[in-house]
Amino acid sequence: MRKILVIGSGKSSSYLIKYLLDKSEEEDLHIIVGDIDLRNAQKLINDHEHGHAITLDVFNHQSRKQAIENADIVVSMLPARYHIEVARDCITLGKNLVTASYVSKEMEDLDTAAKNKGLVFMNEIGVDPGLDHMSAMKVIDKIRAKGGKMVLFESFAGGLVAPESDNNLWNYKFTWNPRNVVVAGQGSAAKFIQEGNYKYIPYHRLFRRTEFLEVDGYGRFEAYANRDSLKYQSAYGLDEIKTLYRGTMRRVGFSRAWNIFVQLGMTDDSYTIEDSENMSYRDFVNAFLPYSHTDSVELKFRLSLKIDQDDIVWEKLEELDLFNSKKMVELKKATPAEILQKILMDSWMLEEHEKDMIVMYHKFGYKLNDKMYQIDATMVTMGEDQTYTAMAKTVGLPVAIATLAILNEKITTPGVQIPITKEVYGPILKELEDFDIIFTEKEVPYLGYNPLNV
Numbered sequence: 001m002r003k004i005l006v007i008g009s010g011k012s013s014s015y016l017i018k019y020l021l022d023k024s025e026e027e028d029l030h031i032i033v034g035d036i037d038l039r040n041a042q043k044l045i046n047d048h049e050h051g052h053a054i055t056l057d058v059f060n061h062q063s064r065k066q067a068i069e070n071a072d073i074v075v076s077m078l079p080a081r082y083h084i085e086v087a088r089d090c091i092t093l094g095k096n097l098v099t100a101s102y103v104s105k106e107m108e109d110l111d112t113a114a115k116n117k118g119l120v121f122m123n124e125i126g127v128d129p130g131l132d133h134m135s136a137m138k139v140i141d142k143i144r145a146k147g148g149k150m151v152l153f154e155s156f157a158g159g160l161v162a163p164e165s166d167n168n169l170w171n172y173k174f175t176w177n178p179r180n181v182v183v184a185g186q187g188s189a190a191k192f193i194q195e196g197n198y199k200y201i202p203y204h205r206l207f208r209r210t211e212f213l214e215v216d217g218y219g220r221f222e223a224y225a226n227r228d229s230l231k232y233q234s235a236y237g238l239d240e241i242k243t244l245y246r247g248t249m250r251r252v253g254f255s256r257a258w259n260i261f262v263q264l265g266m267t268d269d270s271y272t273i274e275d276s277e278n279m280s281y282r283d284f285v286n287a288f289l290p291y292s293h294t295d296s297v298e299l300k301f302r303l304s305l306k307i308d309q310d311d312i313v314w315e316k317l318e319e320l321d322l323f324n325s326k327k328m329v330e331l332k333k334a335t336p337a338e339i340l341q342k343i344l345m346d347s348w349m350l351e352e353h354e355k356d357m358i359v360m361y362h363k364f365g366y367k368l369n370d371k372m373y374q375i376d377a378t379m380v381t382m383g384e385d386q387t388y389t390a391m392a393k394t395v396g397l398p399v400a401i402a403t404l405a406i407l408n409e410k411i412t413t414p415g416v417q418i419p420i421t422k423e424v425y426g427p428i429l430k431e432l433e434d435f436d437i438i439f440t441e442k443e444v445p446y447l448g449y450n451p452l453n454v
Helices: 014-027 038-045 061-069 080-093 111-116 131-145 178-182 203-208 254-264 281-286 297-305 312-319 336-348 390-407 422-435
Strands: 002-007 029-035 051-055 073-076 096-099 120-122 149-161 190-194 197-201 210-215 219-225 243-251 356-368 371-382 415-417 440-444
Touching: 002 014, 002 061, 002 390, 014 029, 014 038, 014 051, 014 390, 029 038, 038 051, 061 080, 073 080, 073 390, 080 096, 096 390, 111 120, 111 415, 120 390, 131 149, 131 356, 131 371, 131 390, 131 422, 149 219, 178 336, 190 219, 203 219, 203 254, 210 356, 219 254, 243 254, 243 356, 254 297, 254 312, 281 297, 281 336, 356 390, 371 390, 390 422
Parallel strands: 002 029, 002 073, 029 051, 073 096, 096 120, 120 415, 149 243
Antiparallel strands: 149 356, 190 197, 190 243, 210 219, 219 243, 356 371, 371 440
């Protein structure tokens, strides 16, 4: 019996583990799920005869090494910063590795060692990164195969709440790590290429520079720029492209309201708030406002940010209970971002019966036979409930399918890699269609940069 070790049983692991367990009889698999929280791992195994849960502390070198040595292939669903210890053990013990996370510099440095041992280290095989790579390269390769030259590529993705569970003014709930949502876009200016020119958006302007997108059947969305749209330019073979932009999708109006937090400094994660554990939510808000002996916190807030009382943005802020003097922060030495996250988690967590939604949208502009063309590709996937979410589905299923393909030697190219080759993306995208993860492509009028007019 072939053993697959899955390290981590967090929010994105439910579909991954279910897929492998469902395949275990026909594929002769035994699934071992290791987590520091044994109960969570046991819940996902659910007493399946071809699986069992173990307590695994990734910082315990001996138990980590023993678990990896006992497996035929390893899947790491840990937070990205912890993959490297697992990866080094996989090099030492000669085990293939699969993760859904971005390739770190430390992981990249293992490429030669992995190739020397003939090991496949597949990374970025979740949703974003992951599905974005595979779906984009499928169309880009198709355009090139018929002689087209890419001139525009825009890619957008968002984890959102499903329409039937959309019951707040922000049209948003957390579908993945809340911290990543709060600190998104920080660290450096967003950079991209637009009609041959490099463009930059500093963080304090990021959420006021949005564009609108229409997805058939799901209405209108907005998108703000990702921090580095150029990261995959060479990997995708787009070194000569004229427009290259990657963005994050939200419902229209989210970014304008979120920008209030940015302007006040509430998303800052670089310093701690004094005596934060004894603050009320109202105290926290007031800490960022000018002193006034007479004006209320609400009035100071509106005056400072120039928000009218009948503005929908004001209603969104009130909905979050920001000005409640009874609710306490209860976090010691917390950063503004950590406190804001706690406040948002009161309102934006999915309830047990609620569903999330993943939306992805690509635009491909290309030149062929002295004419300009554009293909738009969209994908919308719905979750089932709080456990089997669309986020878990679109992260976990590509990971699971890739893991089994590597184990069955259908993916054999060694080294640290991402899923941008036909060997990888072809079969995975095909099988994902069985799970209603389907990209719809359509020809649309080309509206971007036109090299024929230059």
